[in-house]
Amino acid sequence: MRYSAGHKSETRERLLQSSALSAKKSGFSTVGVDGLMKAIGLSGAAFYSHFSSKDALFAAIVERELSESLERLGGQGGADRQRLERCLKQYLSMAHVEQPESGCALPTLGAEVARADMQVREQAEQWICRLQQGWAEILESESLAWSVLSQCVGALVVARMLATPDVQRTVLRSSHEQITRQLALPRAE
Template sequence: MRYSASHKLETREKLLQSSSLSAKRSGFSTVGVDGLMKAIGLSGAAFYSHFASKDALFTAIVERELGQSLERLGGQGTQDHERLQRCLKHYLSMAHVEQPESGCALPSLGAEIARSDIQVREQAELWICRLQESWAKILESDSLAWSVLSQCVGALVVARMLATPDIQHTVLKSSQEEIARQIARPQ
């Protein structure tokens, strides 16, 4: 039985969404094609009508997730300074530590992206650079934007590695305070 083009697009989107959540929660390499397809109620054989390989799916996940991060965290210029501060506070929160599947892909998938082939890394680089450029316009500094971006991702990774909520909170609060100090506008 042939399915409509819209059915194929809907299935592809379900696969991308389900795989993104799974990857951010448990890592991408931990689940095989059969498991990814089973999660959306299809057989593993159907996978290849949507993606040429598991690596192609990972590339699409990176593009999708980092694109969504840019939408949530990006801005248009210096007028978005207060919005950026609110986004950074939310980014460096216990909710983000405890729910990796609903947040930024970089802290969850960064190590896997780094070990991936050049196409995945280039896709990640494209979106990370777009986010950095957006923040550089807001902060009026390329280097400060790179520093804040790196500190946010690193703080979240460190907080997730820790077992004690009080220490996790301390890492996040310390990072929030330091970033706020760095990006404070002179009055």
């Protein structure tokens, strides 16, 4: 059976999208190649016609997800302080805690990126630095941008670790309140 010219790229895109959702929900290292391919209705043997290795797929997922996070979080320029504040409120929400597959990749894939090869880590660093720079322009402070970024990601990780929704909400609310206070302070950089 002959496939159309676009079939391979469509299959690769489906695999990338499905694998990214799976990685953000359950972790990337928890699923094997066969499981990733089965999720899109194909055999494991077909995987290698799309990616040279599972590590290559992970690198593609990191690039894609961090690029989307950058766009969503206003790190590509053109954002203003009000948009950033709305974004932070959505970021530190129970919806984001409960639906990791539809949110930012940093809290879900951060530990796996830290264990990945240097190329993936460097790629992630480029995206995170671009996000921080975008926020620094809005906030007029390099250090405040790093602080807010780190606190958001950390708060989400901690909230997801907890079992009780009330305690999760407390973590999110407390973090949001602290960030709001930080944003209101005069800049001293």
